[in-house]
Amino acid sequence: MAGLSKSRILLNLQCPRRLWLKLHRPELEHVDKGMDTRFAVGDQVGDIARRLHPGGVLMDDDLRTALEQTRAAMGQTPRPLFEATFQHEGTLVRADLMLPDENGWRMVEVKSSTSVKDYHLNDAAVQTWVLRQQGVPLTRIELAHINNQFVYPGEGHYQGLLTHADISESVQNMQADVRTWIANARATAGLDAEPDIPPGKQCTDPFECSFRRHCDPAAFEPIPPHSVRILPYGGNLVKGLLAEGKEDLRELDEGIFANPRHQRIWRVIKQGQAELSPEAGEAIRGLGWPRYYIDFETINPAIPIWTGTRPYQQVPFQWSCHIETADGLKHAAFLADGKGDPRRPFIESLLETIGDEGPVIVYNAPFERSRLIESAEAFPDLAVRIQSVIDRIFDLLPLSRDHYYHPDMLGSWSIKAVLPTIAPELSYEGMTVAHGGAAQEAFAEIMAPETSEARREALRRGLLEYCERDTLAMVRIANFFDVRF
DNA sequence: AATAAATGCCGCATTAACCG
DNA sequence: CGGTTAATGCGGCATTTATT
Known part of the structure; x- marks a missing residue:
């Protein structure tokens, strides 16, 4: 029984090739940076789930120790178990939560998604199978997922954050197949050569496979x-x-x-060259003055941080605004200090800057518009003023889509695709914060108490530079469209 | 004129693109 | 991961066109 490993590895059976690679060629795995934060979210949610069941005991990271601890805990007075670990005939599983019931145990798998997905069920099915084989009396199988309607009341109260869905029936219906899955996984694991499975939908759906670079290098050309x-x-x-x-x-x-x-x-x-229709310029010239080019940065934590916010809610913490008048360009910006709820200072400062006349120019209006609507809902005293800003919105994205194309855009009209064809000198390359995701991470780091003041200042500069670049890009795009034919 | 095949259309579901 | 929007996909039904 050398090398204990979790059944999760067996479950990469959706693609036998992936399972084989995972076991025999782990060095080929390509873990991108984004995955770190995704796993971190899962850990955070697991943490909350445990805090919601006080008096529980967390099993050790070491699997042998955890098996022993679990065995011991099952024999004692029932109490919640976290990461309880079981094995049957060499298949090892860990259960996020085991909650004592009158007649046995509820097994709970915790996920950071907001609904039950089909691909969640397989894990639970194998766990259930192992526990049943081991004689653990399971009364119910649940999948705890985030309830995105939950509104955080503050003070660390997260009761209601997780919805416990009863998946007992679905899991029950899969029990008969589990032996086969495990046998297939064993057979795959024992193969001498890499299984010859051609790349297909399984490589990207529901998630991108970490071996895709190995199996399907053509996809990266x-x-x-x-x-x-x-x-x-x-x-x-x-x-x-x-x-x-x-x-x-x-x-x-x-x-x-x-x-x-x-x-x-x-x-x-x-024709081998870019095309710009005269209508683009006409639309730009039809806009009044002064012109406010705005861009928001937001952070959307799975677990709400501020009272009155919901899971995954986009909380705005920064804006940039270029103000273009007939005789020049000015810039204004706001970046929250990261010490409290940024929403009120965010919207107050924006209203202050943006006045009550002139178009409010954005790139992909639904995003900024939604944040403004949410601001109005959060602060009814400002709703009228916010609504007048919403009414002034002008979106550059559809204008671009309908009237401009350059061969280098490769079928995309996102601002990151359009900008290099119009103002290549405004590239984001080499910037400390170079995209929206990085902005979220930077702000999270600013908020973290352990971050040094020097680091904070560096991050603030990076954020301010990035957001200003985004609105300047919009100015340049609008000016580019405004050519007379 | 009757029937079958092709085309058109409507409403709903799914996918794709965009922002963070 | 979420949400918004718009385009596409698709089943079912009606209408048109082709075939006998």
């Missing part, structure tokens, strides 16, 4: 600007074309495209 694969909302059109071996846009007839955006892409690729 840059897509050439003339490939039909760049067509947005390509769907069956692209599938069909590829099936016919027609990958090059330049060899196709315009007539096959019903979508005007596809037609524009086709034209641009065919």
Whole structure:
């Protein structure tokens, strides 16, 4: 029984090739930076789940010790068990929560998602199987997930954060298959050579596989600007074309495209140069003055931090605003200090700066608009003023989509795709904060009490530089569109 | 005129794109 | 991970067109 390992590894059976690689070629695994934070979220939620069941006992990280501790705890007066560890015929599992019931135990698997997903059930099914085989009386199997309607009342009270869904029946229906899964996993593990499974949907759905770089290096090759694969909302059109071996846009007839955006892409690729329609400039010239270009940064913790917020709520902590008038450009900004709820100072300072006249220019309006609506809901005394800001919103994204395309955009009109084609000198490369995700991480680090003042100041500078860059980018894009033909 | 096949359309579900 | 929006996909039904 050398090398205890969790059943989770067996469960990578959705793809035998992945399981084999995990066991035999772990060095090929490619863990991207984003995964760290994702696992951290899971840990935090697990932590809360335990705090909600006081008097529980946490089993050791070491699996042998945990098995022994679990065995001992099961024989004593029932109390909540965390990470209780069991094995049967070499299959080892850990249960996030074991809660004593009148007639046995409720087993609870804790997830940071907001609903029960099919792919959650397999884990629970194997755990259930092992526990049943070991004679543990299970009364109910539950999946605890985040209730995103929960409003944090403050003071560390998280009762209600987790919804316990009864998955006993689904799990019961899978019991008959568990032996087969385990046998298949064993067979796969024992193979001498890597299973020859071609890349498919399992590589990205529901999550990207960490071995994708190994199995499907072609997926990481840059897509050439003339490939039909760049067509947005390509769907069956692209599938069909590829099936016919027609990958090059330049060899196709315009007539096959019903979508005007596809037609524009086709034209641009065919003629080999960017296209800008006069309507873009007309729309820009139709805007009044002064022009306020704004961008928000937000943080959306799974576990609410501030009283009155919900799980995963986007809490705004920073804005940047470029103010363009007939005779120049000015800049204003706000960045919360990270010591308390940033929402009130955020919206008050914004209203102060943004006045009551002139277009409020954004890139992808739904995002900023939603934050403004939420601000109005949170602070009814400011709702009227906030609504007038909402009414002034002008969105550059649809303007860009309908009237501009450059071959380097590769089918995307996101600001990060458009900017380099218009103002390459405004690249985000080398900036300490270079994208929205990094901004969230930076602000989280500013809030952390253990962060040094020097580090805080460096992060603040990075955030301010990043957000200012975003609104300057919008100014440059709008000015670029405003050319007379 | 009757029937079958093709086309069009509506409403709902799913996917894709965007922001953080 | 969430939410918003818009495009696409698809089943079912009606209408049109082709076939006999």
